[in-house]
Amino acid sequence: MISVTLNRPDFEYDIHSLIKAFYPKEYVRVSQGEKCCGTKDDVLWLRIFVEYPTEQTKDFLRITGQCIDRDSGEPKILPKRDIPISGMDRTETKNKLKQGLYEMLSSYTGKTLPWGTLTGIRPTKIPMKLLEEGKEREEIKRYMQETYFTSADKAALAIDIAERELALLSKLDYEKGYSLYIGIPFCPTTCLYCSFPSYPVAAWAKRIDAYLDALEKEMAFVAESCAGRALNTIYIGGGTPTTLEPYQLDRLIQNIKCRFDLSACLEFTVEAGRPDSITEEKLAVLREHTISRISINPQTMKQETLRLIGRHHTVEETTECFLLARRLGFDNINMDLILGLPEETISDVRHTMERLRELAPDNLTVHSLALKRAARLNICREEYKDYQMINTQEHMDIVAAYAREMGLFPYYLYRQKGMAGNLENVGYARPGKAGIYNILIMEEKQTILGLGAGSTTKFVLPNHGNTQIIRVENVKDVEHYLTRTEEMIERKRKKMEEIGWH
Numbered sequence: 360m361i362s363v364t365l366n367r368p369d370f371e372y373d374i375h376s377l378i379k380a381f382y383p384k385e386y387v388r389v390s391q392g393e394k395c396c397g398t399k400d401d402v403l404w405l406r407i408f409v410e411y412p413t414e415q416t417k418d419f420l421r422i423t424g425q426c427i428d429r430d431s432g433e434p435k436i437l438p439k440r441d442i443p444i445s446g447m448d449r450t451e452t453k454n455k456l457k458q459g460l461y462e463m464l465s466s467y468t469g470k471t472l473p474w475g476t477l478t479g480i481r482p483t484k485i486p487m488k489l490l491e492e493g494k495e496r497e498e499i500k501r502y503m504q505e506t507y508f509t510s511a512d513k514a515a516l517a518i519d520i521a522e523r524e525l526a527l528l529s530k531l532d533y534e535k536g537y538s539l540y541i542g543i544p545f546c547p548t549t550c551l552y553c554s555f556p557s558y559p560v561a562a563w564a565k566r567i568d569a570y571l572d573a574l575e576k577e578m579a580f581v582a583e584s585c586a587g588r589a590l591n592t593i594y595i596g597g598g599t600p601t602t603l604e605p606y607q608l609d610r611l612i613q614n615i616k617c618r619f620d621l622s623a624c625l626e627f628t629v630e631a632g633r634p635d636s637i638t639e640e641k642l643a644v645l646r647e648h649t650i651s652r653i654s655i656n657p658q659t660m661k662q663e664t665l666r667l668i669g670r671h672h673t674v675e676e677t678t679e680c681f682l683l684a685r686r687l688g689f690d691n692i693n694m695d696l697i698l699g700l701p702e703e704t705i706s707d708v709r710h711t712m713e714r715l716r717e718l719a720p721d722n723l724t725v726h727s728l729a730l731k732r733a734a735r736l737n738i739c740r741e742e743y744k745d746y747q748m749i750n751t752q753e754h755m756d757i758v759a760a761y762a763r764e765m766g767l768f769p770y771y772l773y774r775q776k777g778m779a780g781n782l783e784n785v786g787y788a789r790p791g792k793a794g795i796y797n798i799l800i801m802e803e804k805q806t807i808l809g810l811g812a813g814s815t816t817k818f819v820l821p822n823h824g825n826t827q828i829i830r831v832e833n834v835k836d837v838e839h840y841l842t843r844t845e846e847m848i849e850r851k852r853k854k855m856e857e858i859g860w861h
Contacts, residue, residue, distance in 0.1 A: 361405045363389040369411060370453055376478035377457055378407075380781050381464045404429065407437075407463075409456070418445040420452070422459045426467070437463055454506055461508055472781050473752065475508030480774045481801055482509075482783075486521040516769065516785075523770045524798045531795075533805045534821060536589040536623065538796060539581070541574070541611070542811030544598040544837060547635050547671060560602040560636075563837065567607060570812075570837065573844040575614055577810045580848045582618035584855055589623035591805065592796040599632040605640045612648045626795045628652040634680040635672035639687075646687045652722075652794065655681050656695035660711040664700050674714070681718050691792050694720040698758065699728030699750030699780065708754050712761040721792040723767055725758050727782040729775035750780040762787040770794075773801045803828055808851070812840035816851060818858060829858060 361382060363374055371389045378387050410421040424437035440459040444452050457476040465471055474482060485507075489499045496518055503514040545560040545567065563570075593615065603611065612629075621627075629645055631637050631653045645653060657677040659665060665672065684692055694715060698708060715723065727750050762768070767787035771794070774783045786797055799805050803826065809816045816831040831854050833847045834840050840847065855861070 360403045361385050361387045361407070362403055363387070363407045363409060365389070365391050366410045366413070367391060370456055373453060373457060373478060374409065374460065376776065377460055377476060378464065379776070380472055380478060381468055381470060383781075407460070409460075412444070419443045420456060420459075422456075422463060424463060424467075437467055458506075458508065471508075471510070473510050473513050474774065474781065474783070475504075475510070475513075477507045477509060477774075480776075481803070482513075482774060483517050483521045483524065483772050484802060486514075486518045487524060487802060490518075490521055490525060513783075517772065520769050520772050520785075523768070523793070524802060527770070527793055527795060527798060528802070528804060530625070531591050531799075531805060532589060533819070536591045537585055537806045537808060538592040538799055539590060539594070539615075539619070540796075540800075540807055540809045540814055541578075541593070541595045541615075542597060542809065542814040542833075543595060543600040543603060543611075544812045544835075545602040546597065546599045547602060547633060560599075566837075566841075567603065569841060571607060571611060573841050574611070574811055576844050577848055577851075578614060578618055580851065581808050581810060584851070584860065585808070586620075587861065590619050590621060591623060592626045592628070592799065593619075593621075593624060594628045594630070594796040594800075596628075596630045597632065599636045600629055601631045601633075601636040601641050603641075605638070605644050608641055608644045609648075612644070612650070616648070626651055628654070628794065628796060630654045630656075631680075631684075632656050633670065633672060634676040635670070637680045637683075639683055642684055642687050642689070646689065650689075652691040652693065652792075653684065653689055654693040654695060654722075654724075655684060655720075656693075657711070657715075658695060658697045659700055659703060659707070660714040661703065661707045664703055664707070667701055678714070678718065681720070691721045693722035693724055693794065694718070695724045695726065696758070697726045697728050698754045699748050701748050703749075705754060705757065708757055712758060716761060716765055719765060721789050722794060723758075723762055723765075723787040724784070724797075725755070725762075725787070726784045727755075727775075727778045727780060729778040750782060752780070752782065754780075755782055755785075759785075759787075766790075771797045771801055809833060812837045816854075818854065818860065820858060829854060 361378060363378065365371070368391045375387055375389045405424065405426040407422065407424040412418065412420060419441045422440040422442070426435050426437065428435055440463060442455050442459045444455055447455065461476045485503060486499050489502065499518055500511070500514045503509040503517065504511065545563055547560060627650050629650050634655065637655065655677065658668070658670065660674050660677070662674050665674070681692065696711065728748060766789055769785050770788050771786040772783055786794060788794065800807060803817065803819055806819045807817050812833060813835040814833045818829040820827040820829065831850050834843060
């Protein structure tokens with residue numbers, strides 16, 4: 360166990376996240392004073408003390424540490440760090456604190472982190488803001504390396520993506536436009552790594568029409584409330600939207616097209632997702648409604664891994680679904696991969712990429728496995744403790760090289776807590792095929808209204824250069840959503856009135 364003691368509560372989340380980046384498998388406690396936490400089996404071997412300015416040390420903060428050497432059992436004092444912070448604002452103070460903590464941990468472990476002190480999920484926001492201010496590439500790269508200790512390669516990647524994002528978003532009106540997310544929280548089965556709200560479609564089959572009834576009520580309110588605004592992108596996600604029957608898909612999309620003005624809509628995505636939910640009839644419905652972008656997500660092209668993670672389809676079915684979509688005329692197909700799945704080797708990654716190269720998708724979204732608390736792989740971790748789950752920069756480099764060879768270029772990036780190898784998720788696309796919604800959800804440049812169980816609305820409000828994000832969440836439980844639909848609508852109505860949304 361690792362314990363961090365503060366003389367007053369501040370920056371607890373940032374401290375915890377940075378230490379977990381160095382020690383992902385350790386229990387980390389961050390608290391004021393000597394509060395007891397953890398279990399009787401936790402062995403306290405590293406203690407860190409953060410002392411924020413006091414009357415005696417008002418111009419600097421101090422980080423000290425002591426540990427028990429795991430080989431010799433001998434105690435060891437870590438080098439003290441006194442960090443001048445006089446005259447600094449809160450952001451500068453946080454950066455200096457994280458720099459000092461990073462230097463202490465890096466010196467002790469002999470490790471560096473590819474993203475340095477950056478622990479947030481949107482690292483491209485930093486270069487994007489600086490590009491908008493007119494800064495040059497080399498200046499931004501230097502700033503990221505000096506301020507966040509980001510590696511040169513990751514800084515360059517973030518800047519490349521930020522430049523592409525700005526070019527893609529230049530056609531949008533952030534303030535007058537908006538986007539729409541519609542959640543279909545049903546799946547054939549729940550994957551081992553999944554933490555999203557999802558429910559087995561077999562158990563809910565007789566009530567999906569009732570779910571669509573509730574969704575249409577929420578949709579009607581949103582359409583009326585946004586009548587004077589331009590709808591730029593629509594994303595139907597989940598869950599697995601193609602668990603709906605063909606008539607239900609038709610009903611949902613027809614309702615969207617009837618209620619909303621799509622004249623300014625640049626992209627309409629349906630996450631078809633799992634091959635075991637896709638049929639020719641369902642794809643034909645999507646094609647008839649001129650859906651511009653779909654996802655067919657293998658996660659891996661290794662059959663043994665598919666069985667292990669609970670995906671009841673074959674590699675061949677993935678290929679067949681993709682080729683069927685091509686025959687029906689879909690010309691913007693995304694495929695998702697996850698690196699770091701149980702027992703997957705570098706050879707398996709190469710094999711997967713060889714198979715995908717043959718298919719030539721238009722988008723490729725590469726995820727580093729992140730073990731969320733709600734995922735079965737985490738909840739039942741004792742059951743899977745003997746499985747190797749490894750993702751390294753070499754894995755990411757292999758995928759990036761294949762993507763370049765396939766004519767795909769990185770266009771969006773985000774990170775998650777608990778991510779294998781402290782790496783990132785990257786979206787690659789052919790020119791003209793980048794997913795605009797993906798950029799919007801990560802960069803938080805435009806309001807996205809979320810409909811359905813488990814969805815979140817984010818109102819993005821420009822405020823003299825300091826963007827304000829206001830969240831309104833729907834309940835995750837489908838049963839609660841069905842019985843509390845009016846409450847979900849009222850939550851949005853109330854917030855819209857507060858912020859003057861019209």
